[in-house]
Amino acid sequence: MTPIPENSPPPIGDDDRDTAVQRLQDAYTEGLISHEELDERLHHVLTATARSELVSALATLPEERPGTTSTIAAAGGRILRRGVWRVPRILKVESAFGRVRLDLSRAVIEHPTVDIELQLGTGRAKITVPRDAVVDVEGLHTGWKDLRYKARRSRPGGPKIRISGTMGFGRLTIRHARR
Known part of the structure; x- marks a missing residue:
């Protein structure tokens, strides 16, 4: 080498x-x-x-399309995305006191890599990813509780889901869809 x-x-x-x-x-x-x-x-x-x-x-291309980044924010309450929905290239999720539930199992994912940036204070977060997704949590910083995620062997061709950001006192659970 x-x-x-x-x-x-x-x-x-x-x-x-x-x-x-x-x-x-x-x-x-x-x-x-x-x-x-x-x-x-x-x-x-x-x-x-x-x-x-x-x-x-x-160099001569315009910057990425504006629709490639979306922000979901709530001071309290619940943030919920499930069913068939279009996942942007970059999804920013901000919640001070609420619960977050993102289900990507039936979502339309058009990009080979999706970045989910979490800025969460307290409360729980649960993310369900497609069965064949590759999950990268290297950029995530947890404060009080640990991350619950068991990596799976993925088949080639699935999207890469990069989860980054900061979690204060809540717990993040990530799981792969069963079907």
Whole structure:
């Protein structure tokens, strides 16, 4: 194994590459770039070794669509999303004293990676993810109680759900859907 030089840039992660591919496909679908330009830029993204190469492939595209980030906020009470609903690329959930229940098992997930940013004071939170989802909780900080999540082996092709943010005195439970 060859050691990585100390001053080299960090390697490009699969999530960054997937997000870049998704942005290019969206730009093509919206008519912002031609088919030839899509092919050329996809080649640059898929063969990129440095983050600057990803940036240059996306440079002339508009920023991500406004609909890709949503915020759900409540001072108290309950935040509930279940059934068939469209999950944005970035979902911010803010609650000071209430309970949060997000059920993504039947939700429409159009992005390969979904970021859920939690800012919760007290109260419980429960998130149900699709059966084939990969869950990443590295960016989550819990205060009083621990996280309840048992990682599962996932099948290829499922969405990646990254959960980050801060939880004060409540408990977060994450489970995979049974069907």
